[in-house]
Amino acid sequence: MKGGLDNILGAVGRTALVRLQRVVPGDFQGELYGKCEFLNPSGSSGDRIAEALVDDAERQGALKPGGTLVEATSGNTGAALALVAAVRGYGAVFVVPDKASPEKVAALRAFGHRVVVCPSAVEPSDPRSHHAVARKIAEDTPGAVLLRQHHNPANPEAHYRTTGPELWDQTGGELDVLVGGLGTGGTLSGAGRYLKERKPSIKVVGVDPVGSLVHDFVKHGLLTRAFPYKVEGIGEDFFPSTLDAKVLDDVVRVDDRECFLMTRELVRREGLFCGGSAGAAVAGALKWARGRKEKCVVLLPDGAGRYLSKVFNDDWMRENGFLAEDKTLGTVRELLAGRAQNLVTARSDDTLRHVIGTMKAHGISQVPVLDGDQLRGILSEVTVLRNLVSGEAHLDSTIAPIVETDYATVTPDTRIDLLQNVLADAKAALVIDGPALLGIIAKIDVIDYLARRVTA
Ligand code: PMP
Numbered sequence: 300m301k302g303g304l305d306n307i308l309g310a311v312g313r314t315a316l317v318r319l320q321r322v323v324p325g326d327f328q329g330e331l332y333g334k335c336e337f338l339n340p341s342g343s344s345g346d347r348i349a350e351a352l353v354d355d356a357e358r359q360g361a362l363k364p365g366g367t368l369v370e371a372t373s374g375n376t377g378a379a380l381a382l383v384a385a386v387r388g389y390g391a392v393f394v395v396p397d398k399a400s401p402e403k404v405a406a407l408r409a410f411g412h413r414v415v416v417c418p419s420a421v422e423p424s425d426p427r428s429h430h431a432v433a434r435k436i437a438e439d440t441p442g443a444v445l446l447r448q449h450h451n452p453a454n455p456e457a458h459y460r461t462t463g464p465e466l467w468d469q470t471g472g473e474l475d476v477l478v479g480g481l482g483t484g485g486t487l488s489g490a491g492r493y494l495k496e497r498k499p500s501i502k503v504v505g506v507d508p509v510g511s512l513v514h515d516f517v518k519h520g521l522l523t524r525a526f527p528y529k530v531e532g533i534g535e536d537f538f539p540s541t542l543d544a545k546v547l548d549d550v551v552r553v554d555d556r557e558c559f560l561m562t563r564e565l566v567r568r569e570g571l572f573c574g575g576s577a578g579a580a581v582a583g584a585l586k587w588a589r590g591r592k593e594k595c596v597v598l599l600p601d602g603a604g605r606y607l608s609k610v611f612n613d614d615w616m617r618e619n620g621f622l623a624e625d626k627t628l629g630t631v632r633e634l635l636a637g638r639a640q641n642l643v644t645a646r647s648d649d650t651l652r653h654v655i656g657t658m659k660a661h662g663i664s665q666v667p668v669l670d671g672d673q674l675r676g677i678l679s680e681v682t683v684l685r686n687l688v689s690g691e692a693h694l695d696s697t698i699a700p701i702v703e704t705d706y707a708t709v710t711p712d713t714r715i716d717l718l719q720n721v722l723a724d725a726k727a728a729l730v731i732d733g734p735a736l737l738g739i740i741a742k743i744d745v746i747d748y749l750a751r752r753v754t755a
Contacts, residue, residue, distance in 0.1 A: 306386045311346040312461050314338045316469045316596065321568040322561065322581065329593045331584060332474075333565075334466065336600045337573050342406075343532075343601035344462075344486055345372075345379030351457035352446040353383045367391060367443040371433035373482070373532045374403030375601050376448050381410035392440070394433040398531060402605045420527050423537045448483050449539035455489035462486060463493025466596060472498060478584040479598035480533030480576040481505040481513050481550070484542025486598060491546040502548040502593075506583030508534040509554040509717070515708055517544045519674045524707045524725035529555045529609075529619060530575045532600060551583040552710050552731075554717070556621045558582060559610045566603050566611070574601040575610050620716060631718065631730050632711035634748045635738045642738050644668065647675045647699040651687075654678060654698055665727050667739050668702045674736060676702040679726050711737060718745055 304310060315338060319331040336344035356362035367390040368380050377393035384391045391412040395404060396419040407414045415436065417429040425431060430449075437445035448454050466474065477494060479487050484505070491503035507514040511534025515523045525536035562578025565571045577599035584597045609615050616622045645654045645666045654666065658680060665679035678698055686692035686701050707725040709718065711732055721728050722742050730737040 307340050307382055308346075308350055308386055310340045311350070312339070312465060314465075316466075317569075317571065319565075319569055319571075319581065319597075322564045323585070327585065327589070329475075329588050329591055329595055331581070331588070332470075332594070332596050333569075333571055333573075333577070333581070333599045334462075334596055335571065335573075336598060337571075337577070337602035339379075341375075341378040341382050342605065343375035343379065344598065345375040345377075345601075346382065347379075347461055348448060348454045348457045348485060349376060349379035349383045351453045351460075352448060352451055353380070353387065353389075355451065355453040356444045356446060361444045362389070363442060364388070365390075365442065367440055368446060369433055369437040369440065369443050370394070370446045370448065371429045372448070374399045374407065374605070375532060377407050377412075377414075378403070378410070380446065381407060381412060384412070385410065392433075392436050392443070394429045394436065396429045398527075398529065400531065400606055400609055402607060403531075406605070448485070449535075449537075449541055451541065454483055454485035454541045455492070455543065458486050458489025459493045460489075462490035466490060467494060467497055470594070470596065473594055474501065474596050475593035476502045476504060476584075476588065476595040477598075478504045478506060478580055478587065478595055480579050480583075480600065481507055481511075481542060482533045482535070482576075483539045484513075486600070488541060488543035488546050492543065495546065503546050504583070504587050505547050505550040506533065506580050507550050507552055508558065508579060509552055509709055509713055510707070510721075511535055513538065513542070514550045514552050515674075517542075517547055517550045521674065521676060521704045523704050526707050526721045526724050530558045530579055531606075532574070532576045533579060549587065551587045552708075553579050553582045553586070554710065554713055555619070556714065557712070559616065559621050562603070562606075562610050565599075571599060572603040573599040574603055574606050576600050578610075620714065628715040628749065628752070630711065630715065631709055631713045631728075631738075631740065634715065634740065634744065635711070635730060637748060637751060638738070638744070642667070642736070644736075645678060645698065646670055647702055648697045650695050651683065651692055651698055651701075652694040655683060655694075658683075664743075665739060665741060667729055667736060668698065669736065672734060674729070675699075676704045677706050677727055677729070677739065678702055679705075681726075706739075709740075715745065715748065 315335045339346035398419040510528030558579040561582040668675040
């Protein structure tokens with residue numbers, strides 16, 4: 300019939316671009332537009348890549364009629380693949396981390412597929428991680444294919460073909476900046492590459508949650524420690540090869556609280572029924588674009604309906620300390636302000652003898668290592684001791700080979716109660732504000748800060 304689509308996949312894309320008016324502060328000089336990817340048929344930007352991933356597997360001969368799609372997903376790519384599975388008659392198994400919202404798991408089950416839930420708080424290499432379990436299921440299931448959205452070039456390519464040109468047409472080429480959360484990085488890498496080819500002055504800015512290691516890898520080339528956070532769909536505990544760091548001009552950090560409060564504002568004040576990573580992207584865009592006059596497009600990847608039991612549930616928000624009225628233990632900024640000592644750093648070409656002298660003189664057990672502005676990592680007394688005992692380091696050799704990346708990074712706005720999670724896993728937290736390194740925090744600093752608050 301004229302005007303009818305052959306199937307639901309024809310409804311993917313051509314999502315609205317909507318000006319944000321009321322969440323933008325009065326002194327904001329630029330313009331901010333939201334790309335409503337949550338209006339895609341399965342409810343997210345995942346629809347842009349699902350058909351391309353399946354086409355690729357069919358073309359390579361890995362996927363045969365009646366075969367099974369297997370994917371490790373935070374939920375959205377799964378739902379998008381479920382549409383393709385329905386249209387083309389495939390089975391599917393989705394493997395999700397346990398932080399995925401109950402709404403996402405229920406939606407995947409509604410499409411009639413098996414959903415396997417795995418622990419989030421384990422390393423990606425751990426056999427219990429959702430990535431490892433998905434690999435195992437794909438190996439053990441006859442006719443199954445693992446789509447590997449985090450490493451499949453078909454993912455950014457789909458955004459290069461659809462999201463990029465669509466944004467170019469919708470904005471008439473007037474946009475200056477594209478901002479979005481980084482999950483697989485496919486959206487920004489693909490759409491960003493297309494837009495830069497059309498207009499090289501366009502900037503692409505990624506938003507990464509505090510807890511993810513993507514920010515440090517892109518900015519400093521260092522693989523640091525990831526730690527748990529609540530916002531879904533963005534941030535990683537490994538580096539996806541679908542993320543092309545060359546396309547990114549900058550990465551800004553946001554924490555869970557900022558993401559969720561902004562998400563609620565977007566729904567209530569703009570009428571944009573979007574999810575947590577949309578709030579992350581808008582909060583990040585406002586931070587980055589403050590004081591600039593640029594026209595920014597922000598990606599709003601999925602819908603609020605997937606987070607009714609979380610971001611839009613006051614009990615959940617309060618339990619996690621995300622509501623404004625909660626009394627908190629303060630922030631990293633307050634901890635740093637109460638400290639007497641200035642930041643002490645080392646250089647990677649310092650000798651071990653010199654650094655030990657510095658540690659002794661200042662009574663510190665770890666130092667950040669910086670060469671000019673370039674962060675190299677940290678050196679802790681435990682590592683110094685281990686290397687001296689094993690004979691792998693000598694007092695007069697440089698510290699470069701034993702600098703370590705066993706730290707996490709936080710911002711001055713990170714709450715103290717979150718630091719506890721961070722320091723459970725990492726030796727230290729580095730406080731980073733844009734390009735500046737403001738401090739290093741170890742467990743004893745948090746204990747000292749809390750003790751001073753109690754006795755103050
Ligand atoms: N937000 C949400 C909610 C998502 O599901 C995703 C992708 N799974 C993203 C953001 C990030 O998109 P990309 O993977 O293209 O970086």
